[in-house]
Amino acid sequence: MFTGLVEGIGTIVGISRVGGDVRLTVRPGFSMDCRIGDSVSVSGACLTVTDLTGRVVGMDVSTETLRCTTLGRLKTGDTVNLERALRLGDRLGGHLVAGHVDGVGTIRTKERRERSWLMRIAVDANLTAYMIDKGSVAVEGVSLTINRTGADFFECNIIPQTGRETVLLERRIGDPVNIETDLIGKYVEKFFLRGNAASRREPEGQERPGITLEMLYQNGFGD
Structure with missing residues (x-):
């Protein structure tokens, strides 16, 4: 279980195919104290740490996860949001995020609004059924508040702090993003x-x- 408060950004340094699965190796851009077997949210998808080599973290991605998320589109050098699993007793600053991606959305617009950015993301109507105005949603593993919903889209603000600490503002119009609706x-x-x-x-x-x-x-x- 996660909070959607991203701890830092990692860089993909290796991708290898193992049958229909994929093994990702990620170099966190921060000190990420973890052990083999720990759960880590990688841009919203919950993965298990399977290898540690220095500061590089290895994780396996199953065929099912590749089907449901954007992880299969990653390339070496791409950046991802990282968050370690919530511990009992931690503050829940975002909202309860399982790391089980419900679907992939597409960024339709990105507009500067004062110091923030307003982002509209297109999603299937079966996902907006679980969204309400001022409710919570996880985009690329980031806990966000929904400004407005439509039949096949939702809008949210990216404040300066979130823009600095996550990869959201690196994503461009037309890019796919992982979506997890409110549990x-x-x-x-x-x-x-x-x-x-x-x-x-x-x-x-x-x-x-x-x-x-x-x-x-x-x-x-x-x-």
């Missing part, structure tokens, strides 16, 4: 869908009831 919204939807065709079933084969007004009233969530 809580997906679980809420799952609970509401119980009892429908996509629902879980109890071991004896009976459907578990969904959240209904009647159930909420019965459990004290009403007048």
Whole structure:
């Protein structure tokens, strides 16, 4: 689990194919104290550290992760956002980010607004279903507040601090970016869908009831 508060920027120094998978080697631009087996968010995708050679960190990327993220497009010399996993007791300064990318968006516009940048990102409508104005979203692993949503896009501001400490302002119009929507919204939807065709079933084969007004009233969530 991560916060979406990027710790620093890393540079891709090696990419090798292992069957359908990829092995990435990254040189962090900061002192990243980690061990083999630790989880690291690489531009929003949760990867496991598999090798440490000096300050260079090696991580494996599965075929599934390559399919769902922008990591398969990386080249040697590219830069990525890095964040180590959240520890119990740490301050949660951003929002809860799982590092499980939901899809890839495309930067449509980047406009200077006073000291910040306004960025519009196009995404599939199935992702905007989990977005609300002033809600949270992770873009390239960065926790951002949504200014406005549309049917197939959302907008957010990149403040100067975020621009300096992440790779977001290096991304250009037309570039793909990793998107993770708010974790809580997906679980809420799952609970509401119980009892429908996509629902879980109890071991004896009976459907578990969904959240209904009647159930909420019965459990004290009403007048």
